[in-house]
Structures are given as C-alpha cells and as structure tokens.
Amino acid sequence: MSPPGLTQLQVGVAYARARRRRFADRAALQAWQDARLRRVLATAPRRYPYYRGLAPTRLTDLPVIDKATVVERFADLNEHGLTLDACLAAARTAERERDFTASLGGVSIGLSSGTSGRQSVFLTTPRERARWAGEVLAKALPDGLVTGTRVALVLRAGGPLYESVGTRRVSFRFVDLALPVEAQLTALEDFRPTVLAAPPSILRLVAQAKVQGRSTISPGRVLSVAEVLDPHDEREIEAGLGCRVDQIYQATEGFLGISCRLGALHLNEDLVKVERIPLDRTGRRFTPVITDLVRTSQAVLRLRLDDVLLAADDACGCGSPTLVVDEVAGRADDVLWLASAERPGTRGPLFADFVRGAVLGAPGVRDFRVVQTGAATVTVAVTPPAAHDGAASALRATVRRAGLVEPAVERADFTPLGPTEKLRRVRRDPSVPGGPAVGLTDAR
C-alpha cells in the first residue's frame, strides 16, 4: 500500500492527464495506440514467460487467448510470478472478512466474480490502481471536480481506494454490496450522493424506494456498473430517479468503456486496443478481443472476452472518435444456441436481447429468468407465475422467427437475487456448447 498522500498525488496526475487527452480523429487515436502497442509488444516476451521466445512486431504475431488460458497459465501471464492458488487463497480470505486488502508482495489481489468456469483473480500495483482511479474520475465526472461533489459507489469491493482519494471538494462513500439492501439504502440516504454508481439491480431498488417515498436522494449523474444494463431496467430507473442512466463498462480485465456527456457508451480505446470477432454478417455484433495498453501486472494481450457488443452505426456527436457501442448485449454465454430450422445439423444463436424482448413483452410479466439447460431445453421462470404460459409462447414464437427449432420449455420457480449475485436474466448452462466464432477484424 502506498501512503495516502502519494496515492492522492498519483490519482491527481492520472486524472489531469486523462482530462487533457483528446483525439482529433480516428487516425490520431490509432497513432496513440500504435506508439503504446510497440512498447507492449517489445516488453511482453521478457515480462511474461508465456511469450518467451517470441519477437512480436505486430499484434497479430501473438495468439488470441481466452479466460481459460488465463487460469491455466496464470503464473506465466503475470510479471510477479505469482501462482493462482496462492492468490486465490489470499483473495478468498480477504473477501470472507470483507476487508478488501488482499495483497502478496505489494501486489493487490482482487477476486473476479467468475460468472462461469473457474474463478480467477486480478492483480494490480498501487500505481496501477491510482492511475485507474484517475482515469475513471476524469471520464465519470465530465464537469471536473466540482465543489460539493459526493460520489457514492455501491460495489462488491474496491471502494476504499476511492475513499482514500477524497479531497475537500469531492468526497466518496463506499457502500458494500454485501450489506442487506435496507442498510445500503440507509447509507445512501445519509450521504445524499450527487453521483451514484451501482449495479442496475441496486439502482432499480433505489428507484423503487424513491417512487414509494422511502428514499429522497436525487443524484445528478447515475452510473450503472458491474452488470449488463437491461433496457427494461434502464427505463424503470430513469423514471424513478428522474435522470439518465449512464454506463461504466468494466470487466476484471479493465476499464473498458463509459458513457460520454451525450449518453453514448464509448469504448476506452485510449487505454485498450479492441479487435472484433464478428458474430453476424454485418459485423456490428461482435465479441471483443482486448489488449491493455497501460497495465503490466498481468498480461492482457489479445484476450477474448465473453461479452457480445453491438457497435453503433455512426460516430458520436460528442467529438470523441472512439468506438460507440449501442449495447453490451450480455456475456457470450447469455446467448441461447438452438438447432437451425433452415440448415439441419447446424445451430444458430438467439441473442439475449431477443429473449428479453419476447418474455417481457408477454402480458403481465414483471421479471424473469431464462436458462438453456440442454441442447433443446430451456427453463423459464417468471413473476408473477400466472404470466408463465404467455411468456413461454412468446419465447417460442421468437425462436421460430429466428429460424430456429423450438426447444422444450420447462417451468421453473422465480427466485430473487442474493445481494452479491450478478443479475443475468438469460443464461446458457456451461454444459451446453456455444456456437462457432469466425474470423477476426480490427475495431473499425
């Protein structure tokens, strides 16, 4: 841990740099990326044993890796030589005690939430975390550090870093997501945030509390973090809190995107190089392959994420040339893969947004979960339960329209989410294989 004064200084420097950074056009952004990429490629073989023996000059000289590789080759993909088992043990102890300060040899260890597969960890040095905080602040507070700004962060972990960088003008309050919801609401009520960052499931509860007169907070900026923001939730939150919901797109692998002042979600291509694996004919829908241009504790070089993004057609009016995504449509395993009716023997995807549109469009459905449990089986849980049959037939009709074979739809009980669980309304069981990925193109 760095002394608080040093941390504050480092955050301040990163903040100032991030605010000054502007790109006239795509070519200027590309030049910025290329300069950093050259350094990343030149140092990778000596930093990380995984790349030893290679002499990459272009990004495509490196293999695309996925999260399974990160888990299997963990010690070879970090520059501190730490093993996954040692890191997991330290992180789990800290998580259990909720003291959020697990570290080994001066490197902080965070537990990744691991929505599927084996759990992993992310490593950061104090300097990397300070820089990260500065970058987030610069992008999250477009008007600067205005006196009286009170930022509330409802998160699983990591909040104390921000509390340590509070100044006279800006204060931070970390609200632990593991607390009972009522305690979270009380903490927010006491703090009266002007900026509220929380997972959409919590924002929704705050909006409901406000509508019911149990909460009086009125933040001027609301940021959805950690979970996919469903358009259905977005409308409910905006109506309840009376302000636009912006998004921070962040994964274990880094700070990947944030909404601009016009509300468009931009990828942080100044920090991360993004290649695309196209998922449809137009390539608008894609899975990102990311290369971190600044962080070195862990190699994030051509790492394929599980997300499905929908690229916007047009450049944003805010002037930033970074790629705008219309939607983070969900994790790749939030796609149902069903037999194709048109091409027997093959399978086709039904994306989460279509599933959601179908089920929420059925009369009376307030909330739902859809899980693909087998190659041709799907369970549907809705609340209230009386709306089940309508939801099931709406889902079947959507499946048919997508040119797919109707699965058997089984009824399941709707169970509300535990406080630290991630909300995923549409899920494919890890035992059910996903679809093929084809080709790989640059972000634009």
Ligand SMILES: [Zn+2]
């Ligand atoms: Zn914009």
